[in-house]
Amino acid sequence: MTKVILNMSVRFVVLILIQVLIFNHINFMGYINPYIYILFIILFPANNNRTLFVFLGFLLGLCVDIFSDSGGVHAAACVTIAYIRPVFLKFSFGTVYDYQSIKFNQIDFGSKLTYFSALIFIHHFIMFSLEIFNISKILLILQKTLFSGIFTILLCLIITILFSQKRK
Amino acid sequence: MQQIINFVLRNKTFLVFLLLFGLSLFFTIQSHSYHKSKFINSSNMVTGGVYQVANGIGQYFNLADENKALLEENRMLKTIVYNLDLDTTRLELENFKLNPSYKFRTAQVYKNSYSQTTNYLTINKGKKDSIKVDFGVVTSKGIVGIVENTSQNFSSVLSILNTRSRINAQLKKTNHIGSLVWNTESAEFAQLIDISKFAPLNIGDTIITGGQSTIFPKGVLIGTVNSFKIDNGGDSYVVNVKLFNDMTNIGHVYVIENLQAAEIKSLQKPKND
Numbered sequence: 001m002t003k004v005i006l007n008m009s010v011r012f013v014v015l016i017l018i019q020v021l022i023f024n025h026i027n028f029m030g031y032i033n034p035y036i037y038i039l040f041i042i043l044f045p046a047n048n049n050r051t052l053f054v055f056l057g058f059l060l061g062l063c064v065d066i067f068s069d070s071g072g073v074h075a076a077a078c079v080t081i082a083y084i085r086p087v088f089l090k091f092s093f094g095t096v097y098d099y100q101s102i103k104f105n106q107i108d109f110g111s112k113l114t115y116f117s118a119l120i121f122i123h124h125f126i127m128f129s130l131e132i133f134n135i136s137k138i139l140l141i142l143q144k145t146l147f148s149g150i151f152t153i154l155l156c157l158i159i160t161i162l163f164s165q166k167r168k
Numbered sequence: 169m170q171q172i173i174n175f176v177l178r179n180k181t182f183l184v185f186l187l188l189f190g191l192s193l194f195f196t197i198q199s200h201s202y203h204k205s206k207f208i209n210s211s212n213m214v215t216g217g218v219y220q221v222a223n224g225i226g227q228y229f230n231l232a233d234e235n236k237a238l239l240e241e242n243r244m245l246k247t248i249v250y251n252l253d254l255d256t257t258r259l260e261l262e263n264f265k266l267n268p269s270y271k272f273r274t275a276q277v278y279k280n281s282y283s284q285t286t287n288y289l290t291i292n293k294g295k296k297d298s299i300k301v302d303f304g305v306v307t308s309k310g311i312v313g314i315v316e317n318t319s320q321n322f323s324s325v326l327s328i329l330n331t332r333s334r335i336n337a338q339l340k341k342t343n344h345i346g347s348l349v350w351n352t353e354s355a356e357f358a359q360l361i362d363i364s365k366f367a368p369l370n371i372g373d374t375i376i377t378g379g380q381s382t383i384f385p386k387g388v389l390i391g392t393v394n395s396f397k398i399d400n401g402g403d404s405y406v407v408n409v410k411l412f413n414d415m416t417n418i419g420h421v422y423v424i425e426n427l428q429a430a431e432i433k434s435l436q437k438p439k440n441d
Contacts, residue, residue, distance in 0.1 A: 017218070020215075020218070021218070021222050024281065025281075027282070027283045027416075030283065030354070030355070031283040032283075033283060050181045051180055051181045051184050054181060054184050054185050054188065055184060055188065058188040058191075058192065061192065062192070062195075065192075065195070066209070066210060066212070066214075066215055067210055067215050067218070068210070068281065068284075069199075069209055069210050069281070069286070069288035069290075069324055070199070070284065070286065071195045071196040071197075071198065071199025071200065071286075072191070072192035072193065072194065072195025072196040072199070073192075073196055075188070075191075075192035075195065076189055076192035076193060076196060079185060079188045079189050079192060080185075080189065082185075083181070083182075083185040083189075130193075130196050131284060131285055131286065132285050132352075133196075133200060140352075
C-alpha cells in the first residue's frame with residue numbers, strides 16, 4: 001500500500017513537471033500541444049475511494065493551471081473526467097471486469113484505445129471550451145480538441161507501452 | 169436530520185465533484201476579467217522557481233541569438249546618438265536623472281506561451297525590484313505586454329497575444345488612434361481596430377503605441393500594416409498588423425515605469441468622486 005502511494009506521488013509530480021516544462025512548449029503546427037499529464041487520472045488504480053480520486057484530479061489540474069496561467073480550465077476538465085471515469089471503465093472493459101482489479105498493463109489494445117480516446121477527448125473538449133469561452137468559435141474548439149486529442153492519445157499509448165512492466 | 173446526513177454521505181463524491189467543478193469554473197471566469205486573476209498565476213514562488221531552474225539550463229542555447237540582438241540594438245542606438253549632433257561627451261546616464269518621465273529596467277523571460285487564446289509570460293523581476301502592476305514590457309524590436317501580477321521575485325505579464333489585451337495604438341505618420349487586439353489566429357499578427365475610416369492607410373505603414381495610455385511611452389514600435397478592410401459597421405478599419413517582435417522567441421525584455429502615471433491618473437479622475 002505504501003509502495004502504491006509513493007509510486008502515485010512520484011508520478012503526480014513527474015507528470016506535472018514534464019507537462020509544463022516540455023509538452024506545453026511543443027506547439028506543433030503552431031498550436032497543437034499534447035496534454036499527457038492526464039495519464040495520472042487514466043492510470044490511477046481503480047479502487048473504491050472515488051472522493052479522494054476526484055479531489056486528486058482537481059489538484060492535478062490546478063497545478064498545471066498555476067504553471068500555465070490558464071485560470072481553472074485544466075482543473076475543471078480533470079475533475080470531470082475523474083468523476084465520470086467509472087462509466088468509461090465499464091464501457092470499455094465490459095461488466096465482466098470487476099473494475100476493482102483491472103491491471104492496465106494486461107488489457108488488450110482495442111479496449112485500451114477506446115478507454116484512452118474517450119477520456120482524452122472529453123478532457124480536451126471541456127478544456128478548450130472553457131479556455132476559448134466563446135460559443136461562436138465552436139469550430140476552433142472542435143479543431144483544437146481533435147488535433148491535440150490525437151497527439152495526446154498517440155503519446156499516452158507510446159508512454160504506457162514504454163513504461164509497462166512485463167515480468168515473465 | 170438523519171436523512172439529510174445520510175443523503176450527504178451517500179452522494180459525497182457527487183457533491184465533492186460539484187464543489188470542485190464550481191471552484192474551477194470560478195477560477196476560470198475570474199481569469200477572464202482584467203485585473204482580477206490574483207490566485208492562479210505563475211508569478212508565485214514555486215512555479216517561478218521551477219521555471220528559473222529550467223531557464224538556467226535552456227538559456228545557453230539562445231546565447232548566440234541574444235548577443236546578435238543586443239549588438240543590433242546597440243548599433244541602432246549608436247547610429248542615432250552620433251547623428252543627433254549632440255555633445256556626446258556630456259551624454260551620461262546621470263544627466264537624465266534630473267527629471268525623467270520613464271524608467272527602464274531589464275528582465276529575463278522565464279516562460280512564454282503563444283498557442284493558447286490567453287497567453288502570459290513570466291519574468292524574473294518582482295516586487296523586490298519595484299515592479300508593479302500595469303508597467304509596460306517591451307523588447308528592442310517592439311511591444312510585448314503589460315505586467316498583471318507580481319510576487320516577491322517574479323511577475324506575470326499579459327501578452328499582447330491575449331484576447332483580453334487592449335492597447336492604445338496609432339499610425340506613425342498621422343495621429344489616428346485605435347486599439348490593438350488579438351483574434352487568436354496567428355502569433356505573427358495582431359489587429360488594430362476602431363481606427364477611423366478617414367485615416368490614410370497604406371500597406372507597409374508603421375504602427376506605434378499612442379501617447380494616450382499611461383503604460384507605454386508614445387512611439388514604441390508595434391508592427392506594419394499587412395492588410396486592412398472596413399469593419400461591419402462601416403465606420404472604421406480593421407487592420408491586420410504584422411508584429412515586429414517574434415513573439416515566439418523572447419529572451420530579454422525591458423520593463424517600463426511611467427514615473428508620471430500617478431499624476432496623470434489623478435488629473436483624469438473626475439473631481440466629484
